[in-house]
Amino acid sequence: MGDMSGRVFNFSAGPAALPEAVLRQAQRDIFNIADSGIGIMEHSHRGKVFDRITDETEALCREVGSVPDSHKIFWMMGGATSQCYMVPANLLGDGQTADYFNTGKWAGDSIREVPLYGGLHICASSEPTNHDRIPAPGDVRYSDRPVYVQFTSNNTIVGTEWRGEPEGIPDGSFLVCDASSNIYSRPIDIGRYGLIYAGAQKNLGPSGITLLIAREDVLGISPRKLPEMVHYKNHADWVGRFNTPNTFGVYLMGEVFRWILAEGGLGAMAEKNEAKSKVVYDFLDSQDFYTPHAREGSRSRMNITFRCPTGALDTVFTQEAEKAGLCNLAGHRMIKGMRASMYNAFPIEGAHALVGFMKSFAHEHASAARA
Ligand SMILES: Cc1ncc(COP(=O)(O)O)c(C=O)c1O
Numbered sequence: 001m002g003d004m005s006g007r008v009f010n011f012s013a014g015p016a017a018l019p020e021a022v023l024r025q026a027q028r029d030i031f032n033i034a035d036s037g038i039g040i041m042e043h044s045h046r047g048k049v050f051d052r053i054t055d056e057t058e059a060l061c062r063e064v065g066s067v068p069d070s071h072k073i074f075w076m077m078g079g080a081t082s083q084c085y086m087v088p089a090n091l092l093g094d095g096q097t098a099d100y101f102n103t104g105k106w107a108g109d110s111i112r113e114v115p116l117y118g119g120l121h122i123c124a125s126s127e128p129t130n131h132d133r134i135p136a137p138g139d140v141r142y143s144d145r146p147v148y149v150q151f152t153s154n155n156t157i158v159g160t161e162w163r164g165e166p167e168g169i170p171d172g173s174f175l176v177c178d179a180s181s182n183i184y185s186r187p188i189d190i191g192r193y194g195l196i197y198a199g200a201q202k203n204l205g206p207s208g209i210t211l212l213i214a215r216e217d218v219l220g221i222s223p224r225k226l227p228e229m230v231h232y233k234n235h236a237d238w239v240g241r242f243n244t245p246n247t248f249g250v251y252l253m254g255e256v257f258r259w260i261l262a263e264g265g266l267g268a269m270a271e272k273n274e275a276k277s278k279v280v281y282d283f284l285d286s287q288d289f290y291t292p293h294a295r296e297g298s299r300s301r302m303n304i305t306f307r308c309p310t311g312a313l314d315t316v317f318t319q320e321a322e323k324a325g326l327c328n329l330a331g332h333r334m335i336k337g338m339r340a341s342m343y344n345a346f347p348i349e350g351a352h353a354l355v356g357f358m359k360s361f362a363h364e365h366a367s368a369a370r371a
Contacts, residue, residue, distance in 0.1 A: 009350035012328040013156055013303060013341040014181065014202040021262075022255045022345075029251070040251045045244050053247075054239055057254035064184060064257045064266060067213055068191045075240040075250060076210050080180045080199035083210065084110040085117075087176055087195070090232045092118035092147055093223030099123040099146040099173070101166065104131045104155035105334055106178060117224075121146065123166075130335070131158040133298040137167050146173045147221075148194055154182035156202075157332040159305035159339060160298040165192055174218060182302050183211065184260060185344055186270035194218040200249060202302070203343045205256050209249030212236075260344065269344050276342050277301040279351040289362035293335060307337035313368070314338060317361055324357055326350070 010017045026040075033040045036049050043049045061073050076082070087110065092098050097119035100111045103126050114120040121143035124135035142149065149169045154161040161182060165175060174194030183198035190196065195214045201207035212232070219236050228234055234242045240250060260269060281299060284292045284306060293305035308314045314337050318330045331337040340354055 008325040008327045009347075009353055010327050011340045011342065011346075011350070011354070013332070013339060014199070014343075015207050016202050016341055016343050017345045018205070018252075019256065019259045019345040022252065022259050025255055026252060030248075033251075041248050043247065045241055045247050050247055050250075053251050053254060054241065057250050057257065058239055060254055060257035060261070061211070061213075064260050065190055065213070066187070071190060071193075071213050071215050072219060072236045073239070074212050074214075074236045075200075075245065075253070076212060076235050077208060077246055078210070079207070080106070080178060080197060080210050081109060083178065083197045083212075085113040086230060086232065087148075087150065087197075088114045088117035089224070089226055089230055091176070091195075091218065091221050091223070094118060096147050096223070097121050097143050097145070098176075099142050099149040099169075101125075101135060101140075101149075101151040102127055103134060103152055103160065104158050105332075106156065106180070107150075107152045110150060110152075110178065118147075119143075123149065126160070130293075131155060131160065132293055133295040134160050134162050140166065140168075142168075142170050142173075144170070146170060148174050148176045150176040150178070152178045152180075154179070154185075154300050154302050156181040156303050156341075157305075157334055157339075159294045159300045159303040161300035161302065163297075174215070180210075181343075182300070184257075184266060184269065185273050185302060187266040200253055202341070203256075203345075205252040206246075206249050209246045209253065211253065256345075272348065273301045273342070273344065276346065276348045276351045277304060279348065279355055280304050280340060280342075283355045283358060287362065289366065290358065293337065302341060302343055304340045304342070305331060305335065305337060306340075307331075308365070311336065313365055316365070320361065321354075321357055324353075326354055326357055329354075 029040045031039050058073050099121045101124050102122050123142050124140040126133050151166055176195045179196050180199040181202045184203050197212045200209045219233050290306045308317055321329050329338045331339040
């Protein structure tokens, strides 16, 4: 495993594994970036070095995602969770309605905030089946004139993922997407979105910074008086520097974008992510010891959720896996079982190692499961 001494396969759902090359570069730049004699976290956010980093991160983000000129790129703090209220506060007026897909806990967190600002309509929900699937187009009922339609492109806890965007949204509305856990894991047509946001700590960098990509006219919507810090437009106009940003986060995101380009861009990311998840799903489909949570057709390439025959075995599984260098496989407390998160930076060797471990664990515990 090259110079990976002391490192394990980290299946964490986020903060998550980062590319090794990026971490090595960051080790150097934390001490002294661009021969400035100052480390990245010690530079002023209004100085020349950080000016260049902001410009580069923005340009690399645009290049990687083929972000059209109609859309602005910026970042904010407060995590993706802050966007649960930022979205309706900025975009939804009194007496207007927004449509939301209820596909899991993170979608639910957004839904909870909407009535503080305007009307809420749930256009489809996977709740009756414990969020094991993405709603089929035939199960979707939009409201008459929603301002926007919001969906969560990858549901990190339950392990379901949209293959594309919701179809047939009503004329005059636009798409808003929480893409925290699959942003830049495959090519998407950003021109189809009014606003995309993503907490960085899965595919883009460290926690504490959220990437936003928004169409300019969407940023111009201003349905009410808001505190200055809550206005999207302020953050967009200053490209994330309305106040002091998480400078290290902006820097690291830039390095991750550079790494994605060097690896072949989003097409290459998509192929690798497909291949990695296929290793595990093919195995899950070939046996009957483990039960996958997500339905076929809705399965996430980022987070794979499954269970042993008993809850007690789930606990033994995660403990023994940890000892074998397969770390952070415990499922979220909401659905329990196991969750293997394999974002862009996670190597395919880890997927093979997991399947190898799953096979021997199933073999060893098959009789206990039958008893
Ligand atoms: C899809 C999704 N949305 C939102 C969040 C919340 O992010 P944060 O903790 O950065 O606020 C998460 C966290 O895992 C997530 O997976």
